[in-house]
Amino acid sequence: MMSMMEFPQPATIQEAIAIQQQLQRQVRIYDDFATLLRIGAVDVSYSKKTNHAYATYAIFRLPALTLEAVYRHSAEVTFPYVPGLLSFREIPVLLPIFQRGAPLPDLLLVDGQGIAHPRFFGIAAHLGIVLNVPAIGCAKSRLVGVHKPVGVIRGSYQWLFYKHRIVGAVLRSRTKVRPLYISPGHRVSIPTAVQLVQRWISRTRLPDPIRFVDQQTRRYRQQLEA
DNA sequence: GCGACAG
DNA sequence: ATCTTGTCGC
Numbered sequence: 001m002m003s004m005m006e007f008p009q010p011a012t013i014q015e016a017i018a019i020q021q022q023l024q025r026q027v028r029i030y031d032d033f034a035t036l037l038r039i040g041a042v043d044v045s046y047s048k049k050t051n052h053a054y055a056t057y058a059i060f061r062l063p064a065l066t067l068e069a070v071y072r073h074s075a076e077v078t079f080p081y082v083p084g085l086l087s088f089r090e091i092p093v094l095l096p097i098f099q100r101g102a103p104l105p106d107l108l109l110v111d112g113q114g115i116a117h118p119r120f121f122g123i124a125a126h127l128g129i130v131l132n133v134p135a136i137g138c139a140k141s142r143l144v145g146v147h148k149p150v151g152v153i154r155g156s157y158q159w160l161f162y163k164h165r166i167v168g169a170v171l172r173s174r175t176k177v178r179p180l181y182i183s184p185g186h187r188v189s190i191p192t193a194v195q196l197v198q199r200w201i202s203r204t205r206l207p208d209p210i211r212f213v214d215q216q217t218r219r220y221r222q223q224l225e226a
Numbered sequence: 227g228c229g230a231c232a233g
Numbered sequence: 234a235t236c237t238t239g240t241c242g243c
Contacts, residue, residue, distance in 0.1 A: 043233095044233075044234085045233095045234075045235090046233085046234050046235065047235080048234085048235045048236065049235095053234095081232090081233065081234075082231095083230080083231040083232070083233090084231075084232080086232055086233055089233075090233070111232085111233075112232045112233065113232050116232085117232080118231095122232065123232075123233085137232085139232050139233085140232080140233090141231095141232065141233090142230095142231090142232080143230095143231065143232045144230090144231085144232095175243095176243070181232080
């Protein structure tokens, strides 16, 4: 068993896939968390000119989603973008924030897939395992899976199927906007994941915590590149 | 072999 | 993801 918050850097695609297959066995897709007092959200932004990446982690206090703290970190990109291997590109940028002592949330929202992934191990699942924290993947587009047409009204959703399993839901977060792809990362069930994400959507397509870290990460990058 | 393909 | 402003539509 690997110690907490370690992150092996695969040298090849084959190696990365092997790591995913191994760690996926630890994923738990049922509700396993106590009262939600604080939720967190993470995001990573990239520079087109340099090979730097910028990460943001924000933590909010419930029930009003009051911003409690924002943490940042930037680092060189060490892994290319390969569909299905996103976590090996982004987690090395995010992890130092937690290794330095940022408080873990009761639940983490991640911009990307949870188990709606070729090997059922998207970045939300990977982060959930590495940090041992309940996590939900909230992606803006599809990686894998099929689903029936989603109603155009806010709140409509359809289950997302992949390899004969329900791996998540496709949710119309706002009327007439492209749907979101919600899937559990770790220690959360699919129905709960959908319910929680809906709870934190106010007036935009993305849930507020993710939208916040999204823009914070961009500002952070622009500031450091200026 | 041909497309699809999170961020 | 990033490069980029205003603009059409609900």
